[in-house]
Amino acid sequence: PRNISIDDGWTIEVPSENGVERRTLVKGAAWSVPIIATAGATPAFAASPTPTLAFTQSSYSGTGCGTITGVQVKRTVDGTAPDAGKTVSVTLADGYTFADGTTTYSGTTDANGLITL
Numbered sequence: 001p002r003n004i005s006i007d008d009g010w011t012i013e014v015p016s017e018n019g020v021e022r023r024t025l026v027k028g029a030a031w032s033v034p035i036i037a038t039a040g041a042t043p044a045f046a047a048s049p050t051p052t053l054a055f056t057q058s059s060y061s062g063t064g065c066g067t068i069t070g071v072q073v074k075r076t077v078d079g080t081a082p083d084a085g086k087t088v089s090v091t092l093a094d095g096y097t098f099a100d101g102t103t104t105y106s107g108t109t110d111a112n113g114l115i116t117l
Helices: none
Strands: 001-006 011-014 026-029 034-039 052-055 072-076 085-093 105-109 113-117
Touching: 072 085, 105 113
Parallel strands: none
Antiparallel strands: 001 011, 026 034, 034 085, 052 072, 072 113, 085 105
């Protein structure tokens, strides 16, 4: 694996030698929580559609030291069609953690292309 620098001092670990082509990065805000989401297992065909990742809401709110619930990321094949059965990894930055204390979560998209964080 190698690390690729994003803006604001963020980095993403890339598991293959091919870099991030055919991967989509999403930087979202959940109560000002910086998040990076990456998608893997995308097709390598030149004419294949570009997968997209997006949070299902434009923002999420919570209270200090509280839990933010209902956060979902949707992966699509082309911006509209759900991309089921794909792995999406989300990494929190700036000291934020998931309920289990980790900063990274990976999940497989459901039939609607969704993972719930």
